Amino acid sequence: MRRQRAPLFLLIPGLVALIFLLVPLIALIAQTPWESFPKIISSPEALEALRLSFITSLAATGLAAVFGIPMAWLLAREVLPFTGLLRALVIVPLLLPPVVSGVALLEALGRRGLVGGFLYDNFDITFPFTTAGVVIATTFVAMPFLIITMEGGFRSLHQRYEDAAATLGASHKRIFFRVTMPMVAPAAIAGLVLCWARALGEFGATITFAGNFPGVTQTMPLAVYTALESDRSVAIALSLVLLVVSVGVLIALRGRYLQTRAS
């Protein structure tokens, strides 16, 4: 493929964007305290935060899959009234500042919240300041990523395959799991990875709704922010771990985002 010559009016601003996006990442790597790095990331606090981040982000991704994929299907097939409105509402958490999501969750599921008050009074269940609260906050913020990705997948799938399976006598369940899902697998994988990455990076909703306590609610991003108050080099080392994970996600998705040309 012959490389096209870029006109200057696109080349210059484009390169500015590239530099703008790369320099902070380079600075983070350049400032990493390599000598103390192994000690910092193997400290009990860091390992606790890392463990908690993995558990809660995977749990959030699981919840998002169980409930979000069916929601994406409902939106794609337009089986519910006001699908357009519903789609807009479902992706609101995607656009909302996460701290606002945290406040909204407190109003809904806090001990005196709309639903949380009922749960606390009748069943003695509280979510803030628990690991379950972290999962709720991250699911709320991350699930829309899976829903919109999957909805696109379901939409681009021609319904004739499902129809054909139906004429051959397959049940709805069988069609969904044996025909529909395998065909949207690329969208599902991309959606799940994006959702998981978003859950892993969640900060605002988590600290607002679930609080900050090592081993219970202090995930990696919260540990980074806490460390920033006392020891910048610890914060940088922990940040680098998250950066490596992000790059790992990108590599995992290379089929989607690293292609030079759409196939």
Add this chain to the structure above:
Amino acid sequence: MNKGFRVLLAVALVVGLGALFPGASGAATKPNTELTVSAASSLTDVFPVIADAFTKRYPGTEIKFNFAGSSTIMNQVIAGAPVDVVATASEPTMQIGVDSKQVLRPLIFARNSMTIAVPAGNPANIKSLADLERGGLLLGVCDPVVPCGATAVEIFAKNKLDVTPVTRELDVRSLLGKVISGDLDAGIVYITDVKAAGSKVEFIEIPVKENVMTTYPIAMVSATENTELSNRFVNFVRFSTTSQAILRAFGFAKPW
């Protein structure tokens, strides 16, 4: 490209570049009647009132504030943030600035102490510090990396309390917010914070001999281009009877 889009693009460019280079319009030509003051979160309510009194005393001057946790504001100053005066909620935090020669001659201008904040109605029926040891109690503190958390740790140690907080908030205002909302049964906050919150929250006093006093230093930032006005503000906060009366009204104790 349609015309509407072009106009939008032009506006976005101008606004964006303007925000990127405040030096072109703001900082470089910043009049020497304007001060930027970075102050600890617990000073959020009282400092604007002191600033009003200051600008009334020295007409034509203007004061802008940046409120955050003490460590955050000190980090910003050390990193070269364009700040003229800095006020923290702890001496060790200020000492970091002194040691790195970023601030000059801090003065203690007020003191504060801690109290137990509880939601209106005190649902967990807290009566003293000892009640905080109760199992199942949802107790919140600040993280030990910020002054209010370090002081809470000192209080627990002084009274030999074995407590299990459920959260370590990174600033005292978010901790108080979670007490007010009823999501926490109790939180260790500054007396001045509960006074500022009024009737939304109740508090249980910690007796003087069980309590720990904190001090508030204020200092001029070495790199300020506005030495005279910065000095004047520091001295006004510390020495003027007006400023000290305002601090008393907000619940701060005398610095001496």
